[in-house]
Amino acid sequence: MKVIASFGLLILVASMILGNPAFAESLDNVRILVLNYDGNSATVKITWNYDDKATNYKIGCVSCNPNTEKFTTGNNITFNNVTPFPNSSYAMLYVITYDSENKIISAKQLIVDLSQ
Amino acid sequence: MKPVIAPIHRKEFLQEDGILFVRTDGIPEIMIKTPLILAGLIVVALTMPVQTSFSSTRTLDLIIHSDGSTHVTSEIDVDFLDSDFELSLFGSSIDNFVAFEVISGSLLSVDIIEDKAIVATLGSSSIVVDYDIHDLISKEGRIWTFSFDSPSNYSLLMPENSVIVGMSVLPNNMKQIDEQITLELFSGPTQIDYIFGITTAPTITNQREYTLDFMTAGLIIGPIITVSIVAAVLIKRKQSKSPQIHVVELPEKQSESKSLDPETIFSLRPGMREDDKEIVKFIFENGGKVFESDLRKKFLQPRTTMWRAVKRLERLDIVEIYKKDLQNMVKLRNDLEVEN
Numbered sequence: 001m002k003v004i005a006s007f008g009l010l011i012l013v014a015s016m017i018l019g020n021p022a023f024a025e026s027l028d029n030v031r032i033l034v035l036n037y038d039g040n041s042a043t044v045k046i047t048w049n050y051d052d053k054a055t056n057y058k059i060g061c062v063s064c065n066p067n068t069e070k071f072t073t074g075n076n077i078t079f080n081n082v083t084p085f086p087n088s089s090y091a092m093l094y095v096i097t098y099d100s101e102n103k104i105i106s107a108k109q110l111i112v113d114l115s116q
Numbered sequence: 117m118k119p120v121i122a123p124i125h126r127k128e129f130l131q132e133d134g135i136l137f138v139r140t141d142g143i144p145e146i147m148i149k150t151p152l153i154l155a156g157l158i159v160v161a162l163t164m165p166v167q168t169s170f171s172s173t174r175t176l177d178l179i180i181h182s183d184g185s186t187h188v189t190s191e192i193d194v195d196f197l198d199s200d201f202e203l204s205l206f207g208s209s210i211d212n213f214v215a216f217e218v219i220s221g222s223l224l225s226v227d228i229i230e231d232k233a234i235v236a237t238l239g240s241s242s243i244v245v246d247y248d249i250h251d252l253i254s255k256e257g258r259i260w261t262f263s264f265d266s267p268s269n270y271s272l273l274m275p276e277n278s279v280i281v282g283m284s285v286l287p288n289n290m291k292q293i294d295e296q297i298t299l300e301l302f303s304g305p306t307q308i309d310y311i312f313g314i315t316t317a318p319t320i321t322n323q324r325e326y327t328l329d330f331m332t333a334g335l336i337i338g339p340i341i342t343v344s345i346v347a348a349v350l351i352k353r354k355q356s357k358s359p360q361i362h363v364v365e366l367p368e369k370q371s372e373s374k375s376l377d378p379e380t381i382f383s384l385r386p387g388m389r390e391d392d393k394e395i396v397k398f399i400f401e402n403g404g405k406v407f408e409s410d411l412r413k414k415f416l417q418p419r420t421t422m423w424r425a426v427k428r429l430e431r432l433d434i435v436e437i438y439k440k441d442l443q444n445m446v447k448l449r450n451d452l453e454v455e456n
Contacts, residue, residue: 085289107312109279
């Protein structure tokens with residue numbers, strides 16, 4: 001009985017931890033919203049989960065020519081003039097999180113189909 | 117001695133003059149041969165570029181490993197008339213060089229001299245070379261840089277969990293297989309900066325694909341699991357309660373404490389026989405219950421006599437008899453009433 005109850009409590013706590021974005025690792029949860037796309041370039045809104053260890057974020061577009069990058073301290077950014085690779089509708093972006101000492105905590109590649 | 121030596125020297129000198137005269141005779145022959153040799157050399161020199169132009173790179177595939185090395189695989193068409201083929205490598209730090217013929221798959225012998233490989237093609241028309249090179253990747257801080265000036269179009273497989281953060285040229289095509297990105301690039305100089313991150317995200321089509329993340333999954337699955345476990349615990353508890361009612365030991369222990377003492381019994385049953393009273397006392401002293409066999413042993417009575425005595429006490433509602441471990445257990449009752 002006690003074992004079952006303890007196991008249940010463990011699962012409950014684990015699910016709460018997993019379910020709570022405050023306990024999520026850096027860039028565990030990244031959302032991308034293509035606000036508009038005219039066939040050449042798009043405006044993209046990127047949102048990511050809060051991480052108390054991260055103090056600064058670098059967001060860049062690799063498929064843009066020339067490559068572009070932006071910095072923010074928040075957990076979202078709106079990126080203008082995002083262009084896809086030639087002859088495709090896919091754009092390649094990235095997000096890098098930095099800690100207070102400007103060291104990279106994590107990075108994530110984002111491949112976005114701008115046409116959808 | 118001197119008069120003898122002098123004529124000999126003079127004579128040799130005269131002979132040398134004669135040799136010089138003979139050499140002069142070969143001049144016309146040399147004048148004919150030299151233009152022929154020169155013409156031959158010119159022909160050979162003109163033929164060399166033609167021979168090298170027979171080789172061409174059919175495919176070039178590069179795989180970047182996470183340790184900073186690059187694996188190169190290239191299929192090259194070569195002139196089958198040449199016994200050797202000189203291949204320019206993309207650097208001098210070469211490991212694991214292997215060359216083999218495409219059709220037969222047989223290995224070919226290779227000599228590597230700095231950034232050149234001389235492959236004994238042995239009449240092959242198409243060969244594959246395979247090697248690791250350490251000259252294409254550099255690293256500064258956490259940023260790795262791939263620099264390559266390719267003579268032909270090529271494919272580049274990025275390492276697992278790498279995140280491309282800069283490209284000097286845009287690729288002709290891009291594919292993503294699992295967590296690795298393959299780029300198809302044009303010939304010419306290319307520089308790609310990358311770092312190692314967590315994971316590359318899958319291709320994102322819209323926002324809804326990202327809604328079922330850890331948070332949502334936790335919020336859905338967590339309560340379901342919790343409710344299931346609570347229900348299981350409650351059912352288990354309910355099931356475990358009912359067998360407790362059937363536990364024999366507990367009511368017996370309760371009855372022990374409530375067993376009437378012999379004096380009370382005797383007062384309630386004044387007409388009891390003395391030998392029966394002894395039995396009652398013995399039962400009471402043994403916790404309110406004894407086996408019939410123990411009574412026989414104690415009072416040294418035959419089975420039938422003792423059985424009659426016990427039954428007599430039962431009729432007086434002083435004891436109850438029940439089976440335990442295939443024996444007769446005799447137990448004092450605790451609900452003895454006044455006899456009418």
